[in-house]
Amino acid sequence: MRRTPPPAVLAVVLAVAVMTLQALLLPLFAGPAANIAPRDLPVVVTGPAPAVAAFTAKLESTSPGAFAVTEVADADAADAAVLDREAYAAFILGPSGLTLHTASAAAPPVASLFSAAAAQLGAGTGMQVTVEDLAPLSADDLHGGGFAAGFFPLVITSLLAAIALYFAVPRFGARLTGLITFALLAGAMGATVLQSWLGVVGGEWLPVAGAISLLVLAISATVHGLATVAGPPGIGLGVVLILLVGNALGAVAAAPELLPQPWGEFGQWLPIGAGATLLRSAAWFDGAGAGGAVWVLVTWAVVGLALIGVGWLGRKPEPQAAEPDAEAHEAARRLGATVAA
Structure with a gap:
């Protein structure tokens, strides 16, 4: 017999366990936030070859390691790189000075950083600097705070839906129905609220709703799948991986390149990071740059659904009451008749 x-002793063990979790979470959250800085931010530059060479050298000497500069043929190619989410900004050198094209919807802090860098370069070289935002944020959310704040209720409700279905719904088919129904409704409601009501997300309604639905399904299916194969500990694992780690490394309000590497890149392989990238692409860039994020979220959703199936197939059958045989049933009937007589 196991002794409790x-x-x-149990109180001390729990205290040590929670303290250990705290020791892991503090650097996970505080470390990236304290070390936010540009790291190889992709940018493009175009103009006369001598001017481009001099400008690139100046940019790299001013901020070593901050930018990954690529030269393109002309202004149209530069704008295409920004709108296709291949670069965060385009520097266009011309006879009248420097023109900077940014896309604040891709990452508001990065757009501000480039504007400050361009102003500094202009002041240092005497060039006239013009800034144009090719993909501005919504007028109701000029600094992007609404997008980041509105994103996390989608994550929290996805976790809650997965946990509620695990404890409240016993049947496999009903659980799948609940997950898919929730994902579709969450996408529709999320897009309606964020676009039509709050105005913090741009774009067409259907792509935005689809992006939210895929994010929600990836999170809820993963947590529900882990719970199905491992019980409540699986829920804890899912919450730690998706919410805590994913939140710290997702760069929802910033950009992956601003976080210490490889953690910024790793965050894009988790549902929160991929979901934020997909939602931005759907809302402001007509889906450009969303391919990798879609594959990440689809993979999480498929793995989660597969875990649900594996856990359900491996469950222990519930004991059923034995059916009385015919002779015993007949004997009981005769005894009852005799007693009644």
Whole structure:
């Protein structure tokens, strides 16, 4: 017979366990936030070859390691790189000075950083600097705070839906129906609220709703699948991986390149990071740059649904009451008749 540890021992063990979790979470959250800085931010530059060479050298000497500069043929190619989410900004050198094209919807802090860098370069070289935002944020969310704040209720409700279905719904088919129904409704409601009501997300309604639905399904299916194969500990694992780690490394309000590497890139392989990238692409860039994020979210959703199936097939059958045989049933009937007589 297993002995239950004394309450005092159990209390100490729990305290040590939570303290250990705290020791892991503090650097996970505080470390990236304290070390936010540009790291190889992709940018493009175009103009006369001598001017481009001099400008690139100046940019790299001013901020070593901050930018990954690529030269393109002309202004149209530069704008295409920004709108296709291949670069965060385009520097266009011309006779009248420097023109900077940014896309604040891709990452508001990065757009501000480039504007400051362009102003600094202009002041240092005497060039006239013009800034144009090719993909501005919504007028109701000029700094992007609404997008980041509105994103996390989608994550929290996805976790809650997965946990509620695990404890409240016993049947496999009903659980799948609940997950898919929730994902579709969450996409529709999320797009309606964020676009039509709050105005913090741009774009067409259907792509935005689809992006939210895929994010929600990836999160809820993963947590529900882990719960199905591992029980409540699986829920804890899913919450830690998706919410805590994913939140710290997702760069929802910033950009992956601003985080210490390889953690910024790793965050894009988790549902929160991929979901934020997909939603931005759907809302402001007509889906450009969303391919990798879609594959990440589809993979999480498929793995989660597969875990649900594996857990359901491996469950222990519930004991059923034995059916009385015919002779015993007949004997009981005769005894009852005799007693009644």
